[in-house]
Amino acid sequence: MCGIAGFLNNSGVKHTEFVLNAMLTRIRHRGPDDCGLFLSDNACIGNVRLSIVDIASGTQPMSVQNGRYWIAYNGEVYNHPELKKILEKKGHRFYTECDTEVVLHMYQEYGAEGLSQLNGQFAFVIWDTLEKELFMARDRMGIRPLFYTKPDHNSLVFASEIKALFEFPRVNRALSVEGLNQVFTFWTTLSPNTAFKNIYELPAGNYAKIKNGNIIIKPYWSLSFANRQQISLTDAVDQFRDLFRDAISLRMRADVPVAAYLSGGIDSTTTTAFIKKMFPEALRTFSIGFEEKDYDESVFQKQVAQHFDTKHHSVSFKNEDVAGLFEKVIWHAEIPILRTAPFPMFKLSKLVRDKGIKVVITGEGADEMLGGYNIFKEAIIRHFWSKYPQSKWRPLLLKKLYPYLPHIAHSGAAGLKLFFGYKLSETSSPAYSHLLRWNNTSRIRKFLSKEYNVDDNSLVQKYEELIAAEVKAYSPLAKAQFIESKMFMSGYLLSSQGDRMAMGNSVEGRYPFLDHRIVEFCTQLPDDLKIAGLDEKFLLKQVVKDVIPHSVLNRPKQAYRAPISQALLNEKSGFVDATLDVSKLKDLGAFDPQSVAKLVSKLRQNHIVSEVENMALMGMLSTQVLFDLYIKNYKPLKPDEVNRGRVMNRIY
Structure with a gap:
């Protein structure tokens, strides 16, 4: 895995080699093993490399033999050996064993149409x-990031992370009012927006062509739940098992050891079981536990590690780690966050790297594809309840979903109606499943100043209009899955908890549940193979019922969470008071100081804290830290801080 950066039309930029080296230095954590540059008057592109495949000869940027095309590449295309054989039959000659060269020859042979053949x-x-044209592409699910900005009509600057863009002299740094409001509603920004003004991401499953200052962006793949098929449980189990076995096999391809995350839940236990069955040699697994017992799953982690006889490593996440890691996590996330879930993932990836491992298999994507989230079951119950809204019994079903939230677990029917009854009857909404979550989250916006707060209803309404035609024929579950997969998975889960936290410690995550063949198979499954009654991930449980420990298979669903207010308000460094100091709040101007002070005071006095209040605290803290790191206190790198990469070619 790697990091890439570069720019087009460098007129007005002095010392282009230094600028590109500075951009790459900012993301050196993505590729500490090597660094290379291609330099010309029209384009400068570079790469920092984390060597995993063909360690000896995979240096980038890389060119085809005639020197026409140059590639800077961040990723893994797992089926590159098979694609290489196809290309060789067409007369292509190869000089390395790495997937980068295969991707470049695929483009030379097929152009943008070749993207559909890449599995990775x-x-x-x-x-x-x-042609003096730049081609950019991003994987189907948005696992790997790619950002860009246009300082003027003729220029374009791109990089794997936003921090690299800020090393380009003409890129301004400012938080986006629209982006902040989206985060404080949807938990993330809506692609292609980011938390920074005029900084955009290339959307997942899209490619772009940039020539003469014009940028054309087109999708080459899209997530669709439109073609559901009738299939028996037996056939679905067999087909899923075959697909997953192959997805695991492909993702074990590497010239370095591959390990696995082990959370103690069904998803990571499934990946561990398949790896151990297919590759009986010693498997190293990694877990994180919590000193707060409400969040800890270490008992199940140990059971699974013992069951499959893995070489297991674990680390404990302490409450003090939240404040201690805050700046590092936000530096890598590059977006305000409303939960502390990324913090343990950052600490876990550091353990992986400290043990000399570069690659881990993880279980992300199973919940989205196979119906594992409580929000899916919540929507089912609300649909059921909406048919008889006066019922005293139907809302009580919701207590089963959130036993870890005191204000829900201890509520009667009246309290549940008050909390879950928001727009209960609006079942025709294309975003029905998420209306309640977004309404609750949007309460955070009451802490925003007048200058930063946009119209309360417009954000959700615009999103409903955006997806209405696309999801019109979908089932209620499919609509919920579409939103969670299209918006939240890439925008939050795979970035703030996946790529960014792992690559912050130079570790590559691999996601077999997000193999595009598995995604396409799951989108076609009938709903009752995903959620049977209120039994989530029904198909996956059938696949592994005789493979994984019953203690894991039959355990209640436990959402992955980490402590927030209890960790931040009781720590001794004064982090909260220092970060939310009135003078600092006024520097940014995004939050109303009086409202902020009232919330902090309330949190310190009350033992029962709502999820919205927890998220509000995190949102304000992370926004202020983001502002301090990237706007107020950001300093471009000095010459003695910049690493010099090897110049692969220089054309002037």
Whole structure:
């Protein structure tokens, strides 16, 4: 895995080699093993490399033999050996064993149409020295990031992370009012927006062509739940098992050891079981526990590690780690966050790297594809309740979903109606499943100043209008899955908890549940193979019922969470008071100081804290830290801080 950066049309920029080296230095954590540059008057592209496949000869940027195309590539295309054989039959000659060269030859042979043949996770750019055109592409699910900005009409600056863009002299740094309001509603920004003004991401499953200052962006793949098929449980189990076995096999391809995350839940236990069955040699697994017992799953982690006889490593996440890691996590996340879930993932990836491992298999994507989230079951119950809204019994079903939330677990029917009854009858809404979550989250916006707060209803309404036609024929579950997968998975889960936290410690995550063949198979499954009654991930449980420990298979669903207010308000460094100091709040101007002070005071006095209040505290803290790191206190790198990469080619 790697990091890429570069720019087009460098007129007005002095010392282009230094600027590109500075951009790459900012993301050196993504590729500490090597660094290379291609330099010309029209385009400068570079790469920092985390060597995993063909360690000896995979240096980038890389060119085809005639020097027309140059690629800077971040990713893994797992089926590159098979694609290489196809290309060789067409007369292509190869000089390395790495997937980068295969991707470049695929583009040379097929152009953008070749993207549909790639199985992997990637973000890359290819510069055509003849046509003076830049091609950018990103994987189907948005596992690997790619950002860009246009300082003027003729220029374009791109990078794997936003921090690299800020090393380009003409890129301004400012938080986006629209982006902040989206985060404080949807938990993330809506692609292509980011938390920064005029900084955009290339959307997942899209490619772009940039020539003469014009940028054309097109999808080459889209997530669709439109073609549901009738299939028996037996056939579904067999087909899923075969697909998953192959997805695991492909993701074990590497020239370095591959390990696995082990959370103690069904998803990571499934990946561990398949790896151990297919590759009986010693498997290293990694877990994180919590000193707060409400969040800890270490008992199940140990059971699974013992059951499959893995070489297991674990680390404990302490409450003090939240404040201690805050700046590092936000530096890598590059967006305000409303939960502390990324913090343990950052600490876990550091353990992985400290043990000399570069690659881990993880279980992300199973919940989205196979119906594992409580929000899916919540929507089912609300649909059921909406048919008889006066019922005293139907809302009580919701207590089963959130036993870990005191204000829900201890509520009667009246309290549940008050909390879950928001727009109960609006079942025709294309976003019905998420209306309640977004309404609750949007209460955070009451802490925003007048200058930063936009119209309360417009954000959700615009999103409903955006997806209405696309999801019109979907079932209620499919609509919920579409939203969770299209918006939240790439925008939050795979970035703030996945790529960013792992790559912050130079670790590559691999996601077999997000193999595009598995995604496409799952989108076609009948709803009752995903959620049977209120039994989530029904198909997956059938696949592994005789494979994994019954203690894991039959355990109640436990959402992955980490402590917030109890960790932050009781720590001794004064982090909260220092970060939310009135003078600092006024520097940014995004939050109303009086409202902030009232919330902090309330949190310190009350033992029962609502999820919205927890998220509000995190949102304000992370926004202020983001502002301090990237706006107020950001300093471009000095010459003695910049690493010099190898110049692979220089054309002037």
